[in-house]
Amino acid sequence: MIKIEIITIGDELLIGQIVDSNSTWIAQQCSNIIGIKPSWFSTVGDNYDDITNAIQLAYKRADVIFISGGLGPTNDDITKTTLCKFFNSQLVVDNDVYQDIETLFKNRGFAMTPLNASQAEVPNNCTVIRNKLGTAPGMLFENSNKMLISMPGVPFEMKGMFSSFVIPYIQNKYNISKLYYKSVLTQGLGESFLADKLKDWENSLPENISLAYLPSQSIVKLRLTSSGNNFDVEKKQIDNKIQELNAIIGDLIYGFDEDTLQSVVGTLLLNNKKTIGTIESCTGGYIAHLITSVSGSSEYFNGSIIPYSNQLKNSLLGIDNNILETYGAVSMETVEKMLLSGEKLLKTDYIIAVSGIAGPSGGTPTKPVGTIFIGVRSSKNNKSIIKKYIFGNNREHNIIKTSQTALNMLRKLIIEENS
């Protein structure tokens, strides 16, 4: 299998001014479309020695080297002249590129500057990759079975070049078969507990299938990747293994690949023609925000009430001050009332209600920071489910975990009632 290295060039990356989304995008294309996971990313500044050393190292260990960045018209961009020296070549004007640039400027109604004209100069021993979206051409250097492809750093120019030229060129040259991979999305159990539960299953995975745990907040993504040569066989292997997984942790799995809890819940509501609303105290609107971040959510999301103060819990929801005083705003009893009022006021089929102590302050000995009550309710079956959780001390995390947990509780309730 060929080895791939991605080199990104630019001082703006090294000072952290922009995130290196080009490496990530190229890596996605390599992994998902070409079927080869890159082995290394390197980032260096606009500096002759560092660029040269990075290319030298990449030639030692990789077969295919992608470079992006440093091809702009200004003096700080030196990738082209560095490549020219590296490959012992000379810059010559490429007439096609010159015309491309001239046309581009004409279309934009600008005159071409000498700096832009110089972008038509390319090393005389490379294959030019024409840039349909900007002024800097790409460059392909090939020797024996290795290749180096230099592309602009402007994301949409690089992407255009990569999709239209680079992918088919590489697939063809190396006669590459496709890779199969799938991510299983789980919510509700931490990475280590999940790994403990899946020990035997993990050990039963064939050698050509690798597993990675990717946790974030209360979600753990399980990524299965094949590394063999037979796409169809591996697809079947992975699909079978996911069926087994379903038998072990089916209750934790809410989706696959690009799904989110809010998109999955949204689809369920849409398919079952049901509506939803939220009554949020400690999450302060974050659940409503997640739901409405999905385009088309107005089809099933009626609205929310955020009774942050106790006064509003009483005046907006009609929760008796006795209940608030006796049990507290953070209690099973208050959340039950929030669900019931919410159902009436928001006129929905399903309701989520949450109340808790997001922190970092506000805890008591009996209700420490991170104590959260999460309720979901279905009006059809007159059924409320309320659970108590104790998360951590971090406000942001408590808000996110509460929201994810609430959406997953609702997902299970909808499935239970509509299957």
Added chain:
Amino acid sequence: MIKIEIITIGDELLIGQIVDSNSTWIAQQCSNIIGIKPSWFSTVGDNYDDITNAIQLAYKRADVIFISGGLGPTNDDITKTTLCKFFNSQLVVDNDVYQDIETLFKNRGFAMTPLNASQAEVPNNCTVIRNKLGTAPGMLFENSNKMLISMPGVPFEMKGMFSSFVIPYIQNKYNISKLYYKSVLTQGLGESFLADKLKDWENSLPENISLAYLPSQSIVKLRLTSSGNNFDVEKKQIDNKIQELNAIIGDLIYGFDEDTLQSVVGTLLLNNKKTIGTIESCTGGYIAHLITSVSGSSEYFNGSIIPYSNQLKNSLLGIDNNILETYGAVSMETVEKMLLSGEKLLKTDYIIAVSGIAGPSGGTPTKPVGTIFIGVRSSKNNKSIIKKYIFGNNREHNIIKTSQTALNMLRKLIIEENS
């Protein structure tokens, strides 16, 4: 000057599943706080040879090596065992770390698994950096004048460790003089318009002060950084330049450095003993989420209503169906009613109300996607300000821009009334 290399480890980076935001964040800290731009980023997978080679190379060229990733409890994470071999050491249980992990699990109400317990094992020749936010400790290896620091890949754990331990440790060890820098935060004018307005001021900056424009959504951060050796002189220079800036674009400046619109608004409300609530349609709770993301916001945030459907605009807020039909839900008239109802129902001094078409669908010829009405109101002076904006086609951006613009309108209103 010492040279810095950042190594990130993880297959999820190499397949492009997540973007390498850790390198970017560490690079920002190095450049802005420590005052040294890193020279290289390297990314490798969870693979013994590749990690070892990356460390070997980094030791050749860099003085300080930061590693993040690969410290999780599961089998795919091998950074710790790789470091252990690299430094010819053995894993031993660190009692402090063991207790940290035990406490963390106890607080969350879980029992510790053997996998988590194994996270308390560290190489016997490193200095342990305790992790206050998770289970994986950091590790510091020092020899002669070089050092390697291994940190978890979970961003908030890494950031906590870096800010509290790494920065002061490095400043102290290499006796690095502090750099003075300050960020001026503006809202409401795009980068290129701002740059145009500030041309003369920018040209008047002394050579040792550099300016960077850092735009995100409707916010542009102006970062001023000194590169001299005299902290006090540079501080004075930059502070003077900011005074000049204030005279040119004072109305756009809402804060400095780590301020956010929601923290600035929160402080203003707190200082003036005023309360706030929101009535949100197109932002779906995002403004309330921003406000309540600030710890202590319950002091001034009463609550919100999110009347997403027209039915709820009528039933919850009492907005006449005539108004909704004649002018539409996205109109000056509807937002005015939202403000008035909100003031009564939420019992607050100030109210924000927004209604718009977040997109990507739902636009009409007269109200294209991105049309948003934003209102703020003060009950004291019986004064509503409502403005119409036309943002873009991107749902997420429209939600964020609307929220930022609304908070800034409110900020100005509070200042105007209370100064």
